[in-house]
Amino acid sequence: MNVMQQMQENLKEEIKNAVLTAGLATEEELPEVILEQPKDKAHGDYATNMAMQLARIAKKAPRQIAEDMVDHLDQSKGSIEKVEIAGPGFINFFIDNQYLTKLIPTIMEQGKEYGASNIGKGEKIQVEFVSANPTGDLHLGHARGASVGDALCHILDKAGYNVSREYYINDAGNQIHNLALSVQARYMQALGKEFPMPEDGYHGADIIEIGKVLAEEHGDKWADKPEAEQHAFFREYGLKYELDKLAKDLESFRVTFDHWFSETSLYEEDKIVPAIELLKEKGYIYEEEGATWFRSTEFDDDKDRVLVKQDGSYTYLSPDIAYHKNKLDRGFDTLINIWGADHHGYIPRMRAAIQALGYDAETLEVEIIQMVNLFENGEKVKMSKRTGKAVTLRELMEEVGIDAMRYFFVMRSADSHLDFDMDLAKSESSDNPVYYVQYAHARICTMLKQAQEKGINYSADYDASLLQSDKAEDLLKKLGEFTQMIADAAENRTPHRVTQYIFDLAASLHSFYNAEKVINPDQLEETKAKLALMEAVRITLANGMDLIGVRAPESM
RNA sequence: GUCCCAGUAGCUCAGCAGGAUAGAGCAACAGCCUUCUAAGCUGUGGGUCGCAGGUUCGAAUCCUGCCUGGGACGCCA
Known part of the structure; x- marks a missing residue:
């Protein structure tokens, strides 16, 4: 406190x-x-x-x-x-706001730790986010999910929660079979053969690339092997290639995970049958029309859900229940899933499963990330996953830069649609909020550096009575709110609050900068007091930017 | 048809578990660089908070109905 x-x-x-x-x-x-x-x-x-x-x-x-x-x-x-x-x-x-000047020594002493609190009391929270299928490139929606999820994790961590970040790899279902078929087709095509893409194939450029690489590395040695052998090979190769790419792209985007959880491992370690058995013991399972049903309507779902199809295979829900049971078995107090808007209909049945397993419905929180629309030259950019023409995370990183993306994707509350303005994100002007904030940080660094060159040393031990202006008081008040702001953002799961905060703090800094000369060798004590204030603002800005994965440059 | 999200200034959005005259940014207009980065600052104009009821001392905020936009409603994942 x-x-x-x-x-x-x-x-x-x-x-x-x-x-x-x-x-x-x-x-x-x-x-x-x-x-x-x-x-x-x-x-x-x-x-x-x-x-x-x-x-x-x-x-x-x-x-x-x-x-x-x-x-x-x-x-x-x-x-x-x-x-x-x-x-x-x-x-x-x-x-009497004189007490606020005591903040500066505190901030200078705490440094990178400033803003930390223990409001989370060490509660174990697992955040599962992105979890995109390893069947293509990450696109805009994933980028927003990654930005929001990563920011939320940083915020929760800062607020004293014990956070674990996880990526669920959907490497077991039909889509992986389709991946294998798609890779096979692209491989054959790379060899110059006529070969049709599967019905629900993946048309992304990345798969074409895999085909090329395979053709170069292996020649035509797979072309005449038995189907089953081919599929197994293409499946394994494609999966590894896609996963490596996902991890690399996300890391470039400054997003990392504590665990990559494989859906296949649920099968290999026989986790699914016991999960269904457990629900059966509790009386939430019945058989009808040759299928096995989960009575999710017991817990406010619209209708009951099939777990085992007539053909004996599982629906997607079955491994998902086993997965969430596994999460809970690992001792997390709260599970947060960050999902795209297209999955919101899935929430009631997952909540029902959590309750059927014997936990409170609130144990599982689902944060829905609304859609992103991309605008360029004032026009909406059409996207199509089917034809593989969606704008990818990597393309966007190269074109607009990581800082702008990270900032823009958390700038709005996650549950409202986001218009991503490419031209604004790319522009190096004050219209661009991320530059505005970074510029504030760089300005302070310049001042501190110049003071140093002039041999002026500031410290936490300064004459607080020399910071009396309204502009200085505004800054101090803002600095004091930082810790509480983070705690609120953590409790309400609202990372966009952080962008608002650092924007406001940057505005106060720019205003102060224009109103008052900081370095003035004729007023040495006052200069030292102001420099101490500047350092406190710099630390706070940097800490805020760090929470959302934006760099704090020393010069621009 | 059912469910979810959104509807606030010309545009993009805030509004924190109802509170005082509803706030930012952009755009428009008027100013500020011989002085620590003008990638900045200062000021002005701009609103029936989608519509209609209700709850109360008080509603953009809570409840009900309706309208508009987007999304979801598979023995797909």
Whole structure:
């Protein structure tokens, strides 16, 4: 808890005491103290709506209650400078913000750790994200999922959760057979033979590439082998090639995983039958029309779901249940799955499975990432997975750069559609928010460097009374909010809050920069105080950017 | 037909578990570089928060219905 949070707690405690000593409510009746930061500075630093909340309990007019509260408020505590009653019964607090200067030494001391808290109390959370099928290149939707998932993991980690990041590899179903057939076709074609692509084949450029590589490395030695042998080979080769590519692309994109979990391993280690057996013991399984059904309607699903088809093979749901059981067996308190919008219909049956396995429905959280539309030259870029003409993650990385992508993909709340403006993302101007933020960081670095060249050394031990301007106070307040902002973003699973925060902090920095000269050898002590402030802002900006996978450049 | 998400300034979006006169950025307009990077700053204009009801001291926020856009509803994965 930093000094700002400490101050807020003290203030809340004082408000509570005032209500109790004024006899307006009993301890039990007392609602939670809500402290808000008014948008208008004329309304003070903090305000509480306690008087309005108490109106019914105390059976008095809110303004009267507010007056009673203020009479019983001990203003010597909680750094209160002035109190006002306003509007329908708000109590506005004007705080002596001198305490904020204590933030700077804290931030400088904590460095990369600044912003960390223990709100997660070590809760074990597993985040499964991306999990794209190893049958083609990663495209825009995956890029957004990767950006959001990775940012969320960093945020949760910072907020004191114990995070494990996982990628589920769908390497067992029909689609892998199709991959094998597609690779086979491209291989044959690379050898100059006529060979049709399978019905649901994968038309991506990557598969054509595999065919070429195979033809070069192996010549035509596979062309006349028995079908089964060919399929096994192409399957294995294709899978390995695709997986290596996925991992490499994601790593370039600064996204890494703790575990790559193979669906096939569920078969090999015989995890599926026992999972279904367990549900059967609990009475959620029945047979009908030659198939095995999961009675998911017990848990609010629209209809029951088939687990084993008439032909004896599993539906996708079966290994998925086994997989989630496996996750839970590994001792995670909470599972977060990050899925594309096209999978949202799948949530109720998965939730039902979690409950059938004996866990609370809330154990599984599914964050849905809405679609991304790509715009170039003001026009929507059409995408088609079928023809393989989708814009890939790698292409986009090369064209617009990783920083801009990472920033843009988490910039909006995940559950709203995202228009990705290529021209804006590529532009090196202040219109581009990622440059705006990075520029703020680079500007500070330049100042610190120049101070150093002039032989001016700053430290956490500075004269705080020299930081009195409104612009400096704005910066300090913003710095103080960092830890709480991360905690909120973690609890609400809203990584986009981080981009908003660093954008606002950058704006405050630019504003300060234009209003005040930092380095002034004639005012050495003031210069040192400002440099300390700059360093604190720099650390906070860098930490914020780190959370969303954006680089903090020292010069631009 | 059922379900999910969205509808806020000309455009793209915030609005944190109802709170004061609804906020940013872009675009428009007017200013600021002999001074630490103008990739920046300052100011102005711009809104029936899709529509209609309801809940209450108070609703962009919660509830109901409707309209519009997108997506999902397989013994596919």
